[in-house]
Amino acid sequence: MVSQIKDFENKIRKYHSHPEAIVIDCKPIGYPFYVLTLDLTYLDSRDLELLEEYVMKCIANGLNKLEEIFGFLGMDNHIIEKVLSKLISNDLIIREHGFNLTQNGVDALQKQTVLAPISDTKTFYLDALNGKLIDKFHLSKFDTKKYQNSCIEKIIKRPRKDNIEDIIDHYQDIEKLLQPPGYNIIELIQVNKIEKVYPEWHEVLLVLYKSNANDTELEYEIFSRDSIQKDYRETIEKLYGEGKKILDPIFQDMKQDNTSNQSFTKIVSSINDEDIKNVEQISARISSLNDPDYFIDITNNSVKEEKQKLKAQLEQIKTQSRISEVIHTCDIREYLFKALKQANNRVMIVSPWIKSNVVNQEFLSILEETLKRKVQVNIIYGYKETPGSMKNDTWSINKLENLMYNYKNLNFQKTTNSHRKQVVCDDKFAIVTSFNFLSFRADPNLTYRDELGVILRDKQTIEDLFNSGISLVKV
Template identity: 65%
Template sequence: MNNEIKDLENKIRKNYSNPEAIVLDSKPVGYPFYVLRLDLTYLANREFQLLEEFVLKCITHGLVKPKEISSFIGMENYQIEKILSELISRDLVKKEENLELTKVGLDALEQQTVLAPISETQTFYLDALNGKLTNSFSLKIFDSKIHQNSAINKILKKPRKGHIEDLVDYYPDIEKLLQNSDPNNPNSIELVQVNNIENVYSQWHELLLVLYKSNPGDREIEYEIFSRGFIQPEYRKTIEELYAEGKKILEPIFQQIEEDKPPQSSVKEVISNIQEEDIKTVEKLTTKIDSLNDSDNFVETKNNSLKEEIKKLKQELQQIKSQTRISEVIHTYQIREYLLKALTEAKNRLMIVSPWIKANVVDKEFLSTLEATLKRKVKVHIIYGIKGSNSQNDDKSIKQLENLKANYKNIQFEKTENSHRKQIICDDKFAIVTSFNFLSFRADPNLTYRDELGVILRNKQTIEDLFNSGINLIS
């Protein structure tokens, strides 16, 4: 046992470059997974995805503008632009004054056929804590002998045998996994239906929960997750996100961790609370409300019922916004616009955090706009840097930003050791947390479309927390 503790201690010390870390205790626990046996029906060997086929057929029937196609299909314009970008890159569509199918596109559409559907049973694994679905686990990594009392408490509701409605939200994931299961098959797979959940049961992946202090004099106790002798950051990330939501799933196992002690700083709680599913829910509810508010939908006889439905949806939207602090969901081009908006409208302070800096963004126009911001006496903080990023940064752009720093006292341009965070803060008016790399991705509509997602936060305390956290990256 002493040798095992020493080994764990050495790994923690090496991982965190902390020679004084000491391990207090360790305990095996079971990380819960649900094993699902699903009866599926799907179409394979299709040349096009369904939406790609719809877009091609729209063009052949005279809808030759992106807005015409998006209006006809009933989708957002940026979604149609994304599909068109892919079709153009494959030389299936050409974009001149109007959209037009190439000869390759015409031939491919003519040959497109719907093959006989395939029905078969496949096994999937559902992470019971973070809801991630996979089909690649080997049963060898599970240890079903672990008693449930030693397991991390289950959070997700277990899908029920025979109740396919419990998996409706996982249809896109299942379709993606079916596609990835055969890397040699370049053609798409389209999931038609989950016919039945034939079997579902719990199994446990054995983990080792290690309790330690960063140095002997610390009162604060920390923890780490090991699996097969290695630190597993993904499991820890899931557990910390649940902690941020108030689900302290490790408390029954280690009572030494104080009940009311948050495991992360306030900003990490903010960012951890921004879950992908919450973003999707906000976007879906907003789109549905906008759709119902469209005057074309208001048939006189349905006026009252529609108003009630809108009221209910608004209440649901407000509730999730309040819980997650998400004010609005934005996409690629909108995010770029908000960066320019922050540069031109900030009155007191502006913060930009982005891992990389490249010349296609930090160009003459950007630098000119930034200098105008500095001349308005706005305090500007630009923070960049991620481990191993030196070769990906543009030295000339960095030099130009350093020149601005030398000429203006109100700009702080600093490199942090290792941060993948992307955020902007404009006064106390708004903050954006996103996947968009503000200083290295231009979002040029003339180039291949890349969907990036962001959330706008308008709560003043949340903005302040994010700002202080950004400052701490370089303190």
């Protein structure tokens, strides 16, 4: 997931010329289509390209020399030579005392002149936002039952079964889509009926980003198959221009329950928002200078000198603030698993709440593997419960208590009232954040929350955080 986010970030930086853009998170959403199964009648008897047919007709009518054929057709002799060469290789003509049709050629030419109507059933997809018709694409189906609030509402009116007048404007598109690549040989006679029609949502990724670290506004881009989908974005922007704000319900859902980052500064008061912003901004600037595809306007210094200057500024801020790196929602849970998998001596996890969608079987399995390596693990949770507040899941708590019974190196305790969120991994790194490690999964399929965290690598700071966490549950 992290590598995919970084890939999205690089593509957004290049596509929008925002070399300091920062991807915050991404979320799968359902893009609507109508699936149409149509009963068609069309003419499909032309196996020969048009020029091949004309050349063979010339030969059938006695023009069997190269100069006679290109002279009659009024075309360059090199073009006719290529056509003749292809017809010979396909055993449609033979060169004996000039050019002559083989029996296969006679049959092919005869078939070319007899139009036989064909009845067939074909499936097409009607874009429910812009009304464009296509015959195939490679998007995955979206699970509408599981993620109802992540589906874009349909704009185009649904065609009705057995009402072919609803798609009469698409007849020309249907005929074009019936053509094989490089040919124009099929003639649509009629659409007999609409046999089936039903809506279907297909998955694209809504990627949220800031154009730079200082920007307070979130922007978005549409991805599928790891590529920016310009057409989908343009369709959505056009609808917004018409007052149809189709993404607003999804944005609203993504922003609800958004946890304030104010708790972040309460945990480590010496780390302030300005330092976080500066680390993000300078890191993004250095990253943009590393990209050879960008021309950076630096008037007095070379790119190398500018990078050195920025790195020096970054190191100064890191030294003063103890911030090693700033991470967002999509990265934070990855670091939790990184701590469990890489720790040699100790891990501490402090989080107010515990939910079973986070402390699930995957989490428990990784935790048990950590315990088997004799790593001391401290899990501390607990926040004062009030009416309407979040509740802990007993299933997860029971599972953790069972592990503590089986592994003496697991210390699982509840504190009376702490809103702190932190992770400590040996003396390698610590994370302080607004991210609820044990109750928020950071699943892009679920509600979006812009969580922020900082990684600290100063050994004394890590030790202070560890001791501070232990003090939460000291008797």
